[in-house]
């Protein structure tokens with residue numbers, strides 16, 4: 001598959017939606033113009049990439065589709081182009097079974113359970129921040145990638161000694177899709193092999209305080225979860241929890257490195273950290289796009305849709321819709337209300353949102369304090385990756 005690096009329009013410039021490609025590198029760096037142009041198109045724009053799909057880019061229409069899983073189904077995949085994997089659980093399962101899978105981990109990922117672990121997560125953040133010396137460093141390698149990996153592995157129930165290889169497989173799986181499918185296949189096989197090994201080993205051991213223990217005792221349809229289901233659940237926790245949270249944190253520090261006045265406001269407690277976290281998630285929209293398949297003829301946004309059509313919910317574009325958010329391309333740390341779509345909407349809304357928000361909050365709270373005065377070392381070396389998830393993967397900062 002070739003990836004076309006189409007030129008992205010500036011805000012207000014005309015744009016041909018047939019060429020829309022959420023994998024384009026230019027789009028990864030500056031999507032605002034594309035999002036604005038798509039929202040202006042009457043009906044639903046259609047891209048001819050990847051076999052063709054409709055693009056839903058206005059806030060209200062994204063919500064309408066996301067809240068109607070009977071017609072906008074997830075069971076035939078939520079990625080365009082499709083992942084070559086069995087459905088991820090529970091994101092690739094439609095109601096009513098979806099709710100049963102979701103219930104297994106709902107309370108372990110709820111606010112009280114996450115709050116109990118906050119001190120442990122803060123310690124993990126401090127350990128990483130303490131290793132950052134004076135001068136220039138890549139914030140992603142030093143902190144924003146590693147911190148969610150450590151938290152997620154610990155919370156799921158993996159040993160941190162697994163981190164480096166899991167991280168390497170994971171990055172091959174997400175960043176080589178469509179570029180080197182053989183390497184992607186090898187990474188999927190290696191990662192699933194290791195997860196299966198851990199699951200088998202842990203079945204025989206006493207339960208612990210982690211998500212894997214809950215899954216081992218979890219039930220759907222009145223029977224225990226099978227190993228293959230636990231595997232696809234863990235795969236989603238990793239897919240859904242690592243790059244996403246890393247993008248939100250890196251995006252926040254990209255902004256804070258260039259806005260010392262907002263760092264000062266955060267340090268002086270002039271803005272509520274919780275509001276700043278929501279705003280960074282809205283603005284970065286780490287999960288920028290996910291697909292659905294239409295199950296029966298329906299009209300949306302004045303556009304008739306046929307059964308079998310693929311649609312892309314462009315959460316990122318919805319989060320910049322100026323009919324909902326004032327000056328949507330601006331970061332306002334105390335934005336309120338802020339009913340963004342960063343964590344999705346409807347029955348599949350992110351189960352890890354509390355954990356993600358705690359991680360972003362700790363990263364900002366501790367990072368701003370420990371790093372002190374810092375700036376962007378070289379804007380030209382900031383590197384972005386895109387796909388369903390979009391965000392900064394290399395961020396050269398300098399401590400002064």
Ligand code: HEM
Pocket residue numbers: 066074078089090091092102109236237240241242244245248281285286287290315341342343344345347348349350351352353355356
């Ligand atoms: C800033 C970080 C994150 C963002 C932006 C994000 C975003 C999203 C979005 C947009 C969805 C909706 C999927 C859909 O409608 O098809 C979702 C679902 C999900 N997320 Fe997250 N997520 C984040 C972090 C996490 C973390 C840390 C975890 C794991 C602990 C997680 C676990 C899940 C799960 C399990 C689902 C599926 C829910 C379902 O299908 O019912 N996410 N996430």
